[in-house]
Structures are given as C-alpha cells and as structure tokens.
Amino acid sequence: MSDTICAVSTAPQTAALGVIRISGPQTFSILLPLLKRKNGAAPEAEPGRATLCRIEADGELYDEAVVTFYRAPRSYTGEDVAELSCHGGLYVLQSVVRLLLQRGCRLAEPGEFSKRAFLSGKLDLIRAQAVIDLIEATSRAEQKNALSQLEGGLSRKISAVYDRLVELNTALLAYVDFPEEVEMPEEDLLSELRALDDALSALIAGSDRGRLIREGLEIVIAGTPNAGKSTLMNQLLGYDRSIVSAIPGTTRDTVTESCRLGGLKCHIADTAGLRDTDDPVEQQGVAIAQRRAMEAAVVFAVFDGSRPLSQEDRNVAEKFGGDRNLAVINKADLQQEIDKKYIYSKFKHIVEISAKTGDGCEALDQWVRQEFTAEDQREEGFITSISQAQRLIEGRRHLRQAIDGLVQGFTPDMASLDLTEAAAAVGEVTGQTVTEQMIDQIFSRFCVGK
Numbered sequence: 001m002s003d004t005i006c007a008v009s010t011a012p013q014t015a016a017l018g019v020i021r022i023s024g025p026q027t028f029s030i031l032l033p034l035l036k037r038k039n040g041a042a043p044e045a046e047p048g049r050a051t052l053c054r055i056e057a058d059g060e061l062y063d064e065a066v067v068t069f070y071r072a073p074r075s076y077t078g079e080d081v082a083e084l085s086c087h088g089g090l091y092v093l094q095s096v097v098r099l100l101l102q103r104g105c106r107l108a109e110p111g112e113f114s115k116r117a118f119l120s121g122k123l124d125l126i127r128a129q130a131v132i133d134l135i136e137a138t139s140r141a142e143q144k145n146a147l148s149q150l151e152g153g154l155s156r157k158i159s160a161v162y163d164r165l166v167e168l169n170t171a172l173l174a175y176v177d178f179p180e181e182v183e184m185p186e187e188d189l190l191s192e193l194r195a196l197d198d199a200l201s202a203l204i205a206g207s208d209r210g211r212l213i214r215e216g217l218e219i220v221i222a223g224t225p226n227a228g229k230s231t232l233m234n235q236l237l238g239y240d241r242s243i244v245s246a247i248p249g250t251t252r253d254t255v256t257e258s259c260r261l262g263g264l265k266c267h268i269a270d271t272a273g274l275r276d277t278d279d280p281v282e283q284q285g286v287a288i289a290q291r292r293a294m295e296a297a298v299v300f301a302v303f304d305g306s307r308p309l310s311q312e313d314r315n316v317a318e319k320f321g322g323d324r325n326l327a328v329i330n331k332a333d334l335q336q337e338i339d340k341k342y343i344y345s346k347f348k349h350i351v352e353i354s355a356k357t358g359d360g361c362e363a364l365d366q367w368v369r370q371e372f373t374a375e376d377q378r379e380e381g382f383i384t385s386i387s388q389a390q391r392l393i394e395g396r397r398h399l400r401q402a403i404d405g406l407v408q409g410f411t412p413d414m415a416s417l418d419l420t421e422a423a424a425a426v427g428e429v430t431g432q433t434v435t436e437q438m439i440d441q442i443f444s445r446f447c448v449g450k
C-alpha cells in the first residue's frame with residue numbers, strides 16, 4: 001500500500017465547508033509545498049494541530065483552508081493523514097483535488113480510507129460496519145447501537161470467542177499429535193466448548209435486535225371501518241398523510257410511511273377497515289389489509305371506544321389479540337360505550353387514546369420503547385449485519401458438531417476439524433480470518449472519502 005490517496009470526504013453539494021482527506025506515505029511531501037501560512041511561512045506539520053493555510057501552486061491561489069495533520073500510526077487509517085477543511089464549493093473542492101492528483105495523489109475508491117484503517121489494524125470489521133451504520137443511522141436506536149459498537153466491546157467479545165476456539169483447538173491438536181504425552185482434558189474441554197456455544201448463542205440472539213434496530217419495526221394499523229385508523233396514522237406522523245372521513249370504508253389502498261416511535265425506526269401501514277362488503281374494490285383493500293396485518297411484526301388493533309363492539313370488532317380482537325400486539329381503544333374524548341372488559345380479556349397490552357386530539361398518544365411511543373428498545377442497554381451493542389449473524393450461526397453449527405463428536409466418542413481429530421471451521425467462521429466476523437475478496441466487498445459499501 002504505497003500510494004497516497006485523496007478524496008472529498010463531505011457530501012457532494014455546496015456547503016459552508018468541505019473536507020478533503022489525504023492518506024499515505026507521501027501525504028506530507030505532496031501537501032507541504034502547496035501550503036503557506038498567512039505570514040508566508042510554511043506550516044509546521046505538527047500532528048493534531050489545525051493551521052489556517054493558503055493552498056497555492058505556481059503562483060495561483062486555490063483556497064484558504066484549515067489543515068490538520070496526523071502522523072502514522074496515530075491516525076484514522078494508521079498512515080500519515082491530512083485533512084483540509086476547505087470552503088465547501090464544489091468547484092473549489094474539485095480544483096484542490098485536481099491539484100493533489102497532479103502532484104502525485106490517487107483518487108480514493110469508496111471506503112478506501114476505512115479499508116486502510118482495517119488493514120493497519122485500526123478498525124475491525126464489526127467497527128467498520130458500525131461506521132457504515134452510524135453514517136446511515138436514521139433513528140436514535142441506530143445511532144446508539146453504532147456508537148456502542150464503535151467503542152469496541154462487541155468486537156472484543158467476538159474476538160475472545162475466536163481466540164478461545166483457537167486455543168482449545170490447539171490443545172486438542174496437541175493431544176491428537178502426541179496422545180502418549182498430552183492428557184486429553186475431556187471434561188474441561190467440553191464445558192469450555194459449551195460455554196463458547198452459550199456465548200455465540202447470546203451474540204446470535206442479539207443480532208435479531210440489531211436487525212430490528214437497523215431495518216425498523218413493521219407496524220400495521222388494523223381495525224373496523226371508522227375506528228380512527230387513519231386519524232391515528234396521521235397523529236403518529238405529525239401530518240395528514242391518510243384521508244380521514246366520517247364515511248366508513250374511506251381507506252382502501254394501504255398507506256405506508258416511516259416514522260420514529262420509542263427511538264426506533266418504524267414503518268407504519270394504515271389499512272382498509274376490516275368488514276364484509278359487496279364493493280369489489282373495498283373487498284380487495286380488506287384482503288390486502290388482512291394479509292399485511294398477519295405478516296406484520298406488530299399490529300395496532302384500533303377500536304372505536306364510543307360505540308359498542310360489533311361482531312366485526314370482535315373478529316379483529318380474536319384475530320390480533322394476545323401478547324404481541326397492542327389494542328388501541330380510540331375516541332377517548334367521546335362518551336365511552338365499548339365493552340372494555342372484553343378488550344382487556346383479549347389483549348395483554350392496551351392503550352386508551354384520542355387519535356383526534358392526541359391525548360394519550362405518547363403511550364404508543366412508550367409501549368414501543370418498553371417492548372422493543374428498553375433492553376437495548378446492552379453496552380457493547382448488537383450485530384446488525386445479516387451476513388455477520390450468519391457467520392456466527394455457521395460457527396456455532398461447527399462448534400456443536402465438535403461437541404457432539406466428542407460426547408459420542410469420535411476421534412478428537414474430527415472435533416479438531418470442526419473447531420477449525422468454527423474459528424474460521426467466527427473470525428470472519430471481526431476480520432481475524434477474512435479473504436481479500438470479502439474485504440473489498442465490505443469496504444466498497446462505504447461512500448467515497450470514508
């Protein structure tokens with residue numbers, strides 16, 4: 001990795017500032033001749049200090065920029081690095097980049113700065129993923145999870161599993177190679193392997209939560225016509241997205257929108273009111289509503305509190321009752337006629353609100369927080385990438401094969417093969433055992449300049 005790369009690290013749009021990043025062994029030799037302080041002197045390339053400089057070449061002024069130098073290995077990439085905070089005009093930035101290219105830099109590929117950080121041991125793959133997650137975060141839960149992962153606790157946990165797998169495998173191999181001299185530590189070995197199985201299982205279980213944080217929670221608002229589903233949708237979004245009217249059967253197509261509830265990204269679908277109807281168009285809407293609600297992670301089942309329960313309301317309660325979904329008794333601002341006891345007998349979670357006035361609606365936010373994010377206090381964060389979770393599952397499968405083999409009295413060299421596979425799979429998650437192709441694939445998902 002001998003060349004020196006540069007790129008604009010900020011978004012390609014006009015802004016007050018734009019940052020150009022340079023990394024590589026020639027960072028200083030390329031950049032310093034182009035920089036002058038206000039008094040005409042060359043800047044001292046003192047690491048970590050920001051210096052206001054003019055960028056000049058051949059008597060031409062390109063920009064005034066605040067330049068920060070970092071010396072290898074104490075930089076993001078582990079190489080010599082400089083960051084130029086230029087004026088954020090696209091033309092200005094491009095002209096400075098062009099100048100740097102003329103003087104010997106190469107334009108960085110997407111993610112190349114982070115890839116260099118990985119290759120120099122500054123960033124493992126979990127934390128690289130966390131950098132992507134942080135940049136792409138659209139909710140507090142995502143932001144928090146990515147920052148927790150950047151702290152490195154999750155990486156350390158997974159690395160520890162990998163290291164222990166390798167150690168135990170080495171012990172096992174010693175026994176295979178020198179059965180007379182080395183004692184087979186059978187019981188200890190088994191209990192250690194089972195502890196690793198538990199550790200992997202905890203990480204895998206956490207990845208479901210990680211995925212939820214990254215991908216968001218699918219919520220479907222369902223209920224009979226006129227219960228106030230569209231009013232609730234609009235109330236949650238904070239603007240009028242769905243048509244509301246006093247005519248039952250208003251919503252037909254499913255209306256979907258994303259918002260945040262309880263700090264979590266949520267995808268909410270407002271659906272057609274569930275009832276028997278002769279109208280063929282409405283029938284289609286009802287069929288779609290039913291299907292969406294059955295597939296959703298969570299249903300908000302809305303009931304009109306101001307009228308007695310109809311048979312159709314009872315069907316909704318039968319279908320979506322239980323402990324997973326939330327019953328929303330709506331229109332709390334009106335005289336209540338609904339049989340609340342019945343609703344409380346069918347659902348574990350119930351809120352009473354007025355979607356129209358907004359009264360009580362914070363309870364939905366709290367419910368999502370309590371059900372889906374309260375546990376997220378796990379300090380090290382959760383794995384969010386599906387492929388990383390799959391590698392852990394793969395690792396656990398091999399580990400379990402090794403355990404089964406040892407329990408059933410197969411020869412230890414079989415178990416050792418399984419442990420080798422298990423370690424390889426787990427090591428791929430942090431990057432301890434990855435191929436070059438995998439590395440390229442991972443870092444190409446980054447944007448240019450990162």
Ligand SMILES: Nc1nc2c(ncn2[C@@H]2O[C@H](COP(=O)(O)OP(=O)(O)OP(=O)(O)O)[C@@H](O)[C@H]2O)c(=O)[nH]1
Pocket residue numbers: 223224225226227228229230231232243244245246247248249250251252271272273274330331332333334353354355356357
């Ligand atoms: N007083 C009162 N009226 C409400 C409340 N929520 C909804 N409404 C009224 O109830 C009627 C139906 O509301 P919608 O939100 O369109 O009901 P919906 O469940 O989407 O109905 P469909 O789309 O026909 O299935 C409208 O006239 C709303 O203004 C509420 O909390 N209080």
Ligand SMILES: [Mg+2]
Pocket residue numbers: 229230231242243244250251270271273
């Ligand atoms: Mg509606």
